[in-house]
Amino acid sequence: MLQIADIHVYRGKTHVLKGVRLDVRKGEIAALIGANGAGKTTLLRTISGLLRPARGKILLEGSRTAGRMDISRLAPEGITKLGVIHCPEGRGIFSQLTVRENLMIGAYLRSDKEGIAADYERVCTLFPILGSRSNQAGGSLSGGEQEMLAVGRALMGRPELLLLDEPSLGLGPIIVDTLFATLAEINAQGVTLLLVEQNAVKALLLAHRAWVLEIGRVTLSGSSRELIDDENVKKAYLGGT
Amino acid sequence: MSSGYIAQQIVNGLILGSMYALVAIGFSMIYGIIRLINFAHGEIVMIGAFTTLGLLQYLGLPFPLVALAVLIVGAVVGILIEKGAFRPMRGAPQVTGFIASLGVSIMLQNLGILFLTAQPRNFSFPDYLQRVIQVGPVSFRSIDAVIMSIALILMGALLFLVHRTKLGMAMRATAENIDVARLMGININRTIMATFAMGSALAGIAGLMWGGKFGQIDPLLGFVPGLKSFVAAVIGGVGSIPGAILGGYILGLAEVLFVGLLPPIYSAFRDAFVFSTLILILLILPNGILGKGMEERV
Amino acid sequence: MAAPSNRAWHVVLLVAGGLLVLVARATVNEYILSIINFVGIYIILAVSLNITNGFTGLFSLGHPGFMAIGGYVTAVLTFPVTRKAMFLELPRWLAGLQLPLLPALLAGGLCAALTAFVVGIPVLRLKGHYLAVATMGFLIIVQVLITNWESVTRGPLGLNGLPALTTLWWVYPWVAVTVYAAWKIKFSSFGRSMLAIREDPLAAQCIGIHLFKTRVLSLAIGAFFAGVAGGLWAHLVTAITPASFSLVMAFNIVVMVVVGGTGSISGSFVAAVIFSVITEFFRPLEESFDIYGIGEILMAAVLILILIYRPTGIFGSREPRFLVAKES
Ligand SMILES: Nc1ncnc2c1ncn2[C@@H]1O[C@H](COP(=O)(O)OP(=O)(O)OP(=O)(O)O)[C@@H](O)[C@H]1O
Ligand SMILES: [Mg+2]
Numbered sequence: 001m002l003q004i005a006d007i008h009v010y011r012g013k014t015h016v017l018k019g020v021r022l023d024v025r026k027g028e029i030a031a032l033i034g035a036n037g038a039g040k041t042t043l044l045r046t047i048s049g050l051l052r053p054a055r056g057k058i059l060l061e062g063s064r065t066a067g068r069m070d071i072s073r074l075a076p077e078g079i080t081k082l083g084v085i086h087c088p089e090g091r092g093i094f095s096q097l098t099v100r101e102n103l104m105i106g107a108y109l110r111s112d113k114e115g116i117a118a119d120y121e122r123v124c125t126l127f128p129i130l131g132s133r134s135n136q137a138g139g140s141l142s143g144g145e146q147e148m149l150a151v152g153r154a155l156m157g158r159p160e161l162l163l164l165d166e167p168s169l170g171l172g173p174i175i176v177d178t179l180f181a182t183l184a185e186i187n188a189q190g191v192t193l194l195l196v197e198q199n200a201v202k203a204l205l206l207a208h209r210a211w212v213l214e215i216g217r218v219t220l221s222g223s224s225r226e227l228i229d230d231e232n233v234k235k236a237y238l239g240g241t
Numbered sequence: 242m243s244s245g246y247i248a249q250q251i252v253n254g255l256i257l258g259s260m261y262a263l264v265a266i267g268f269s270m271i272y273g274i275i276r277l278i279n280f281a282h283g284e285i286v287m288i289g290a291f292t293t294l295g296l297l298q299y300l301g302l303p304f305p306l307v308a309l310a311v312l313i314v315g316a317v318v319g320i321l322i323e324k325g326a327f328r329p330m331r332g333a334p335q336v337t338g339f340i341a342s343l344g345v346s347i348m349l350q351n352l353g354i355l356f357l358t359a360q361p362r363n364f365s366f367p368d369y370l371q372r373v374i375q376v377g378p379v380s381f382r383s384i385d386a387v388i389m390s391i392a393l394i395l396m397g398a399l400l401f402l403v404h405r406t407k408l409g410m411a412m413r414a415t416a417e418n419i420d421v422a423r424l425m426g427i428n429i430n431r432t433i434m435a436t437f438a439m440g441s442a443l444a445g446i447a448g449l450m451w452g453g454k455f456g457q458i459d460p461l462l463g464f465v466p467g468l469k470s471f472v473a474a475v476i477g478g479v480g481s482i483p484g485a486i487l488g489g490y491i492l493g494l495a496e497v498l499f500v501g502l503l504p505p506i507y508s509a510f511r512d513a514f515v516f517s518t519l520i521l522i523l524l525i526l527p528n529g530i531l532g533k534g535m536e537e538r539v
Numbered sequence: 540m541a542a543p544s545n546r547a548w549h550v551v552l553l554v555a556g557g558l559l560v561l562v563a564r565a566t567v568n569e570y571i572l573s574i575i576n577f578v579g580i581y582i583i584l585a586v587s588l589n590i591t592n593g594f595t596g597l598f599s600l601g602h603p604g605f606m607a608i609g610g611y612v613t614a615v616l617t618f619p620v621t622r623k624a625m626f627l628e629l630p631r632w633l634a635g636l637q638l639p640l641l642p643a644l645l646a647g648g649l650c651a652a653l654t655a656f657v658v659g660i661p662v663l664r665l666k667g668h669y670l671a672v673a674t675m676g677f678l679i680i681v682q683v684l685i686t687n688w689e690s691v692t693r694g695p696l697g698l699n700g701l702p703a704l705t706t707l708w709w710v711y712p713w714v715a716v717t718v719y720a721a722w723k724i725k726f727s728s729f730g731r732s733m734l735a736i737r738e739d740p741l742a743a744q745c746i747g748i749h750l751f752k753t754r755v756l757s758l759a760i761g762a763f764f765a766g767v768a769g770g771l772w773a774h775l776v777t778a779i780t781p782a783s784f785s786l787v788m789a790f791n792i793v794v795m796v797v798v799g800g801t802g803s804i805s806g807s808f809v810a811a812v813i814f815s816v817i818t819e820f821f822r823p824l825e826e827s828f829d830i831y832g833i834g835e836i837l838m839a840a841v842l843i844l845i846l847i848y849r850p851t852g853i854f855g856s857r858e859p860r861f862l863v864a865k866e867s
Contacts, residue, residue, distance in 0.1 A: 050420055080426040092421035094414050105414055108407070109426035157426070278668050329847040336598045339668040340797060341846045343790055348839035351832030359831065464786075468679075471672070513683035516676035523669055524661055 001026040001192050002047070002084075002161055007056030007072070009039075009046050016042045018216040019056070024161065026061075029183070029193040031207035031224065033200045033237055038213045040196040041089050044163045047194075048086035049076035060084065062160045081109050083160035087167065091150040095139025099130055102138045102149055106156030116156070123152040126182060144175040151182070161192045168199045180206050200237035204228050212237070245378025250501040251494065256385050256454065258493025259392035263447040264470035265477065265485035266399065267319075267440025273416040273480035274436045275331065277338040281322055281345035283467015285441045287353060289315050289448025290458045294364055304370065308391065308449060315445020316438035323437040328430070346467070353460025361459040364452040388450045395443060396486055402439070403482060412436055416480070469496075472519045478532020487530060548862050553715060560707045572707065576775050578815045579710035580768050583717045585795040585811035586804055587764030590721055592793070593802040593856065594730060595757040596737030597663065601674035602765050602792050603784035604681040608654055609647035609766020610773040610784070611685060614698050616643035617774065622700065628690040640704045644713075644770040651766025655759040663754045678789060685781040697780030698773075705775040713771065717764050721804045724760070733757055734802065734856070787835070791818075794842045802856025810853070814838065 002024040009017040016039045024030045034040050045051045047058055049071070058072040064082045071079050080086075085106075094102055103123060107116045124131030127148040133141065141149060147167055154162055164183070168176045180202055187193050197203035204210055204224040212220040212233060220227065227233050264286060271279045292314045296307045326345050330337055365371070370384040403409035415422040415432045423429055451466060452458045469492060470485075477488025496515065500508040507514075522529065563575055588602050615629070616638045623634055638646070662673045685692050692698065724730045732753050735743040744750050773779040795814050799806025821834035845852065 048424055050423065075428075076423040077426040077428050080424060086424045088421055088424060092418055092424070094417045094421070096417055097410065097413060101410055105410055105425050105427075108411065153425075278672060326843050326847075330850070333846070333850055335668045336671060337846055337850055339671055340598075340793060341843055343793070344839040344842040344846075347787065347790055348836050348843075351835040351839070354832035355830060355836065509687045510683060513680045516679050519676050520662060520673045523665055523673055527669070 001061055002194070003057075003059040003061075003068075004043075004047070005057045005059065007046060007053040007058065009042055009051055009053050011042065011051070016216055017046070017053070020213070020216070020218055022211050022218055022221065024192060024194050025209075026192055027187075027190065028208040029187050029195060029206055031195045031197060031203040031210040032213055033197055033203055033210060034213035035236075036198075037215075039216045040213055041165055043213070044086060044088075044165050044194075044196060046072075047079075047163060048084060049074055049079040050086075060161075064160070077109070080157060083158065084163065085154045085157045085159035085161070086163040087150050087154045087165065089165040090169070091146050093138040093141070093146045093149055093153075095137060097138050098135050099138055099141065099149060100134040102153055103130065103156050106153035108157075110158065115158075119156055119158065123155050126155075126185075127152050143170050144172070144179075147171060147175075147179060151179070151186075155186065155191075159191050161194065162186070163194050163196075165196045166198060167195070168197065168202065176202060200233070201228075243378075246501075248377070249379050250497050252379050252381055252385075253501070254494035254497035255490065256381070256388055256493070257497055258490035259389050260447045260450050260454070260466060260489075261470050261473045261493050262486045262489025263392055263395065263443045263450075264466050265473040265489045266396070266482055267444045268471055268474040269477070269479055269482060269485035270412075270436050270440045272474070274412065274433055275327070275338075276335055277327060278335075278342065278471070279327075280339065280342040280467065280471075281326075281349060282342075282440070282444055283463035283465075283470070284346050284349035284353075285315050285318055285444035285463070286448040286451055286466045287458070287460060287463035288318055288349070289445030290364070290452040290462060291353070291357060291448075291460075292445070293449040293452055294362060294458060297366070298364070304367070308446065311445045311449050312442040315448070316442040318445070319437040319441025320434055322441075323434055328433075346463075350460055350463070357460055359459060359461070361457045364456055364458050366453050370453070384453045388453065391446065391450075395446065399439065399443070400482065408432070408435060469515060472515055474529075475519060475522055476529055478529025481529070481531045484529055484531035545862055556711060556715065560711050564707060573775065574816070574819045576705060576707060576710050576771075577819060578812055579707070579714045580771050580775070581792070581795065581811040581815040582714050582808055583710075583764055583768040583771070584792045585799065585807040586717050586721050587761045587768070588792050589761075589796050589799075589802065589804060589807040590724060590733075590764075591757050591761035592796050593800075593807070594725060594733040594737065595754055596801075597754060597758060598667070598671040599674040599758065599761070600671055600786070600789040600793065601658075601677045601681075602761070603786075603788040604674075604678040605651040605655060605762035605765035606769035606772065606788075607681055607685060607781065607784035608769065609644075609651040610769030610779050611647075611692060611698075612650045612766070613640075613643045613647035613770030614701050614773045614779050615691065616646055617702055617704065618698065619702070626693055626698075640709065640770075640774065644767050647770040648763040648766035651769070652759040652763040655762035656755060659755040659758045663751065663758065675786065675789070678784070678786060682781045682784065692781070695781060697778055697783075699778035701774055701777045701779065703774060703777045705771045710771055710775075713767060717767075718804060718808065720760070720764075725802075725804060729753070729756075737802070791838065794838055796852075797842060798845050798852055800852030800854035800856060803852065803854035803858060805858050805862065806852055806854030 004020055004022050006019050006021055007017055008019060020043060032040055042051065046053055053072050056072065057070045059068045060071045060082060061068045062083050071082065097105065103120060107119065110116055129145055130149055130152055138149060151167065167179060183193060184206060195203055195207060204227055207224045210224045210227050211218050220230065220233065264282065268279065268282050271277055289311050292311050293307055296302045296310055322345055326341050327338060330341060366384050370387065372383045373380055374383060374386065403412060411427045411432045412435065414425065415427060415429050419429055447466065451462065470489065473488035473492040474485045476491055477484025496511060499514060500511055563572065584602060591597050591599050616636065617640060620635060620637050623629060658677055665673050686695050732743065732748045735748055736750060736753055740750060795810040796807050799810030818834050825831045825833060
C-alpha cells in the first residue's frame with residue numbers, strides 16, 4: 001500500500017532521514033519504534049507532505065490512486081485527499097473550535113453530507129464521550145479525551161492509511177489499553193495503520209510487522225514477534241529483560 | 242456640561258468607533274492567521290476613499306453600487322499585497338513581515354502621491370446623505386447613520402461567516418495551527434488569501450466612510466486610521482474579532498470624550514494619549530480585553 | 540588581547556577619508572557639499588541604529604525620536620541669546636546660555652541617551668514586532684510633545700535661523716567616532732553578549748548575560764549617536780521642526796540597516812551612502828519631472844525584494860575580510 005524508497009530528509013542543515021526504506025501492506029498494522037530524535041515524526045511528516053524529501057520516493061497504492069503513484073511531491077491537502085491521514089504528535093486539537101467542529105474539520109475535503117453524518121455517528125459510538133461534549137471547546141477536554149478526538153477527527157476523513165504519531169503519549173495505562181483496542185477495531189474495519197510509538201511493548205503486541213529507526217536509518221525490521229524476541233530490541237526498547 | 246452635549250459626544254464617538262472597528266477587524270484577522278502586524282492595512286482605507294471619490298463623484302454611480310465596488314476593490318488590493326509581498330516571506334521572523342508591511346505602506350502612499358498628487362481633494366456625498374437628522378439633543382447627518390448601520394451589518398455578516406461557514410472554520414483552524422490545518426486538507430494559501438480579502442474589504446469600506454466623515458482625502462490619509470485601528474485591535478486583544486470591534490468602539494469613544502470633555506489644551510495631546518495607552522496596554526495587558534493569550538509562534 | 544581588526548587598513552581608510560574631505564572642500568560647490576554632509580549624517584544614523592537593531596536585535600523605530608531630542612537640545616543650546624529672548628520663553632539659566640557646537644552636541648546626545656534609559660526600562664520588556672510598534676509609538680509621542688511645548692520649541696513652526704555650524708569637519712569626525720565605537724563594541728565581549736541575545740535570548744541568559752542591562756545599554760548607545768546626528772542635522776539645515784523626524788525617516792534608516800545587513804557595520808555604511816546619494820539624486824528629478832514619490836517607491840521595492848530574496852542583507856552580519864584580522 002505504501003512504499004518508502006530510500007528517502008532523505010533535511011531539517012534546516014541537519015540530515016535527519018538518511019535513506020529510509022520500508023513498506024506497509026494493505027490491511028496491516030505496522031509499527032515504527034525508535035528512541036527520541038530518531039526521526040519518526042520527521043518520517044510521518046514527510047509521508048503526509050508537510051516536509052519535502054531531498055531525495056527518494058514515496059509510493060502509494062490505494063483505491064483513490066490510479067495504480068501506484070509517487071506522492072512525495074504532493075502538498076498535504078493532496079495526500080489527505082488520497083486517504084492518507086496523519087494524526088500528529090501532540091494531537092493537534094484545535095482548542096478554540098468545538099468538539100463537533102474539530103470532528104467536522106476532519107471531513108473538510110468531503111462533500112457527501114449523508115456519509116459525513118453517518119461517520120459522525122460512528123465516531124460518537126466509538127468514543128461516546130465526544131458525542132456528549134460536542135459543543136464544548138476542544139481545548140477543554142482532558143488529554144485522553146483529546147487523543148480520542150484526534151483519532152475520531154482522523155476517521156472523519158475516511159482514511160485508508162492512518163498515520164498515528166505517539167497516540168499513547170501522556171496517557172494512563174488503562175486509557176492506553178482502551179485506545180489500542182479501538183485501534184485494533186479500526187484496523188479490523190479495513191483501515192491500514194502505521195503506528196509510531198515510544199511504548200514499544202504495546203506497539204509490538206498490537207502490530208503485525210515493525211521497524212526500528214535509529215538516527216535516521218532503519219536498523220531492524222520484521223514481524224513484531226521476531227522483534228519482540230530480538231535481543232537488541234529487548235535491551236534497547238523493552239526494558240532489557 | 243449638559244447631558245445633551247455628552248450624548249452628542251457619545252454618538253460622535255460611536256461614529257468614529259465604527260470606522261476604527263472596521264479597520265481593526267482586518268488587522269486582527271490578519272494577525273490572527275499569520276502573526277503579521279500589517280502596517281499597510283491603513284493604506285487600504287486610503288484606496289477605498291479614492292475609489293469612492295472616483296466612482297461616486299466623477300462617475301456618478303449610485304451609492305449602493307459604489308459601496309459594493311469599494312468592498313471588491315479593497316479585497317482585490319488585499320489579495321495582491323498578500324501575494325506579492327507577504328506570501329514569499331512566510332516563515333520568516335515576525336519582525337521581517339512587519340518591516341515589509343511598512344515598506345508596502347510607504348510604497349502605496351507614494352504611488353498615491355505619484356498618480357494622484359499630494360493635494361487634498363474635497364469629498365462630498367450627495368445631498369440625501371448629508372441631511373441633518375435631529376434626535377432629541379443629538380444631531381447627526383444621514384451619512385453618519387449609514388456609516389453606523391453598514392458597520393453593524395458587515396460585522397454581523399463577518400461573524401456569521403467566521404463562525405457558521407466551512408471557510409470560517411478553516412480560517413479559525415489555520416489561525417490556531419497551520420500545520421494541522423494543512424493535514425486536514427485545508428488549502429492554507431486560499432484561506433490566508435480569503436482572510437486578507439475580507440479584512441481589506443472592510444478597510445476599504447472604512448475609507449468610504451472616512452472620506453464622507455471628514456470631507457477631504459489625500460494619499461497619506463491611511464496613516465492615522467491604520468495606526469489607531471491597530472491600537473484598537475490591541476486594546477480588544479489582537480487576533481480576536483469581537484475584541485477588535487470592542488476595541489474600535491472603546492477607542493472612538495475615548496478619543497472623542499477626551500477631546501470633548503477635557504479643556505482644549507489637552508486635545509493637542511490626543512495622539513500622545515492614544516499611543517501612551519497603546520504602550521501601556523502592550524506592557525500590562527498584552528492579550529487585550531478579549532484576546533485568548535495568543536503566544537508568539539516560534 | 541589585540542582587537543581582532545586590521546589596524547593598517549583602518550588607518551588607510553581614515554586617511555583616505557580625511558583626504559576626500561579635503562578634496563571635497565576645495566573642489567565641489569555648496570550644493571554637493573551639503574549632500575556629502577547629509578550622507579555623513581545618514582551614516583551615523585544607520586551605523587548607530589545597527590548597534591541597537593543589528594547587534595542586539597531590538598527592532599526600534601524610535602531612532603528619529605532620539606534624533607529629534609538631540610537636535611532640539613543642541614539647537615536650543617547654540618541659539619544666540621538675543622534670538623532666544625525674542626522667540627522663546629526659557630528658564631533663566633538657559634536663556635542666558637549659548638554654547639559652542641561640541642558641548643551642545645554632547646549634551647544633545649546625552650539627553651537622547653538618558654531618554655533611551657527612561658523609555659527603555661519599561662518598553663524593552665516587549666519583544667519582536669511589539670517592540671517595533673511601541674518604539675513607533677514613542678516616536679509619535681515625541682513629535683506630539685515637541686509640537687506642543689511651544690515655549691521651548693516654538694511648536695510646529697520649529698526653530699529657524701540656527702547658526703550654520705555643521706561642516707564636513709564636524710560631520711566626518713563624528714562618522715569616524717561612530718564607526719569606531721560600533722566596531723569596538725562589536726568585537727568586545729559586550730558586543731558578543733549583544734549578538735548572543737539577538738541569536739537566542741534564553742541561551743544568552745543561561746550563560747550569564749544580563750539580558751535587560753545589555754538591551755537598555757544598546758538602546759542608549761544607539762540613541763546617543765542619533766542625538767548627535769540630530770544636532771548636526773539641525774545645524775546643517777539651520778532649522779528644525781517636529782515634522783522633520785517622521786516615521787518615514789525611521790523607515791529610511793531601517794531600510795539602510797536591513798539592506799546593508801543587520802549587524803554589519805560596513806553594510807550599514809555602504810547602504811547609507813548608496814541610499815542617501817540615490818535619494819538626493821532623485822529629489823531634483825522628482826521636482827523637475829513632477830514625479831514625486833518615485834524615490835520612496837524604489838526604496839520600498841528594494842527593501843521588499845531584499846527581505847524576500849536575501850533577508851540577512853547584503854553583508855549578513857559580517858564585515859569584509861580585509862578589515863578584520865585573522866584570529867590567531
Ligand atoms: N524544526 C526542526 N528544525 C531542525 N531540526 C529539527 C526540527 N525538528 C526536528 N529536528 C531534528 O530532527 C531529528 C529528528 O526529530 P523527530 O522529531 O523526527 O524525532 P522523533 O523520532 O519523532 O523523536 P520523539 O520520539 O522525541 O518524538 C532530531 O534530532 C531533531 O532535533
Ligand atoms: Mg516524534
